[in-house]
Amino acid sequence: MPEGRQLVYSGNSGFANVHAYIHGFQQCCSAAIMHGISGRRVDAYFPRKENGVPYVLGSMKMDHVRTFKEWQDTRSMKTPMFAMPWDHAMCAVLEQLYNKAEFGQGGTNMYASSSYATKTWFMADRRRSAGSMSCMNFMNWLKDQGVQQVGRIHISPYRDGAHGGECKGAVYAPNLDAVHEFLQSRLAELNAHADWVFSYYGCTKDNTGNNWKGDEVAQLW
Secondary structure (H helix, E strand, O other): OOOOOOOOOOOOEEEEEEEEEEEEEOOEEEEEEEEEEEEEEEEOOOOOHHHOOOHHHHOOOOOOOOOHHHHHHHHHOOOHHHOEOHHHHHHHHHHHHHHHHHHOOOOEOOOOOOOOOOOEEEEEEEOOOOOOOOHHHHHHHHHHHOHHHHEEEEEOOOEEOEOEOEEEEEEEEEOHHHHHHHHHHHHHHHHHHHHHHHHHOOOOOOOOHHHOOHHHHHHOO
């Protein structure tokens, strides 16, 4: 059996990357608004083993990634074999929020200064389909994780929307220590899947990353 643990299977639907936006809350440095959550959905696949090590794997380093952003930049955006399941794609959004709340990183149009580490978060959205990357589903996903895992979120009942339909709003106060541990545990699952993929295709540090033999071939052209 290959080393690691397979997380994504051929034919699974996942996400190559996700996006979210953070804006300031006027006259309140400690608050921020998260909106515009979206993601590119892809179908995972695993070519037949006898095809050899795929070209894209040979160019990758086998070291474990340290953040969900790094996973997207170096793994899931390179090949659908590393597509993020829905839960892990939500973690990529939570990581962006965590970085702002803990370190003050990210965000535009912030009040007074973009370097503030905002601790209170506001979100709102209309009804959305299940399994999509959206603010509504992110709010509900945070609620499902529980207070001990990610902190406390209060979500309003559905209210009439301005253009028909229904919408909800939410206030979220993350438990940053718990969020950090939660994100690390989910990132470890992705890294275990990468270990499985590299093992399945017989990759080693001698034929991937900086030592990839394809670089020698490229120099001949």
